[in-house]
Amino acid sequence: MKTSGGSDAAKRRAGESAAETVDDGEVVGLGTGSTAAHAIRRLGDRVDAGLDVRGVATSFASRELAVDCGIPLIDLDEAVGLDAPGIDRAIDGADQIAVGRGDEPAVGPLIKGGGAAHAREKLVDAAADRFHVVADPSKEAAVLDRSVPIAVLPDGRSAVADAVRAAGGEPTLRLAERKDGPVVTDDGQLVLDCAFGEIDAPERLAATLSATPGVVEHGLFVGLADAVHVGTETEVRVARR
Known part of the structure; x- marks a missing residue:
């Protein structure tokens, strides 16, 4: 039950915006889905240009893409635990984001799992010091109502x-x-x-x-997101908690 919605250009803007927040030396959780894939590709470009990062994949698909993009990978057990480096930042998509009924975007609870990777995604996203959500406007809602x-x-x-x-x-x-x-x-x-x-x-x-x-x-991600990058046809709107 993968979700459809915004244009590929909007998804690309969101993913690349989050990828630009990654600093040298970080361990990065690599999400699953079409919008997170744009973040992985941009990280691969930055690695090719000299950025020193290691990735933690949330699915077979994100692992394969990261390998293709030249991003060095470590397992979750290597990243989290006694004397482990930890996960500095995770970048992942969402099937729906509760943004409230106000005019300004907000960082609310999420529904994830359209790609059936939400168990691993929640492990990685919850372990990260900062969790960045990437999405297009079709994923925003005043109140969560997706399955x-x-x-x-x-x-x-x-x-x-x-x-x-x-x-x-x-x-x-x-x-x-x-x-x-x-x-x-x-x-x-x-x-x-x-x-x-x-x-x-x-x-x-x-x-x-x-x-x-x-x-x-389950696919309810409550209180985990620190920032939401919403790509549109012309810009990226970023909300932070």
Whole structure:
């Protein structure tokens, strides 16, 4: 259930804007998706020009792109832990960003998981000192209302689906587009796309889903983003927390 929306030019502006914030010597979390891919490509250009960085990939796709772009990579375990360098900055996309009802952009909670990489993405984005979200205007909303992707243990699919219904949601097993059967994540989980309508209390829903047995990770990212780069046809709007 990948999301569609803004133009490639808008996505490129957002991704490149975030990539320009990276400083020499940093460890950078590399997100997944079409907008994050522009950030990875720009980082590759900067590495080719002499920038010294190491990347931590959030998916097989982002790892392959980073290798193609010449970005040195380390595993998450190498970046986070005793005597590890840590992750200085993560750059990742979003399927929807709550920006509030005001005139100025805001850094609110996110829904991620359209590419079924949200479990690894949340590990990397939460571990980073600064998390930059890259998006186009189609991803902005006053209130979150997209379906929330939930990665589940295959044997727990039915139990999690029942818990989602009890919480007011309607779960749908995500099916693969080019093969029979369901989508399977890089880590071997299934994905339930769960419609809750307008999510007025994302913190409460996130806590409910996190406490549900069988849930590996959900796509609500609450309180994690530090900056949002929104690319348009002519500029980039940046909001910071």
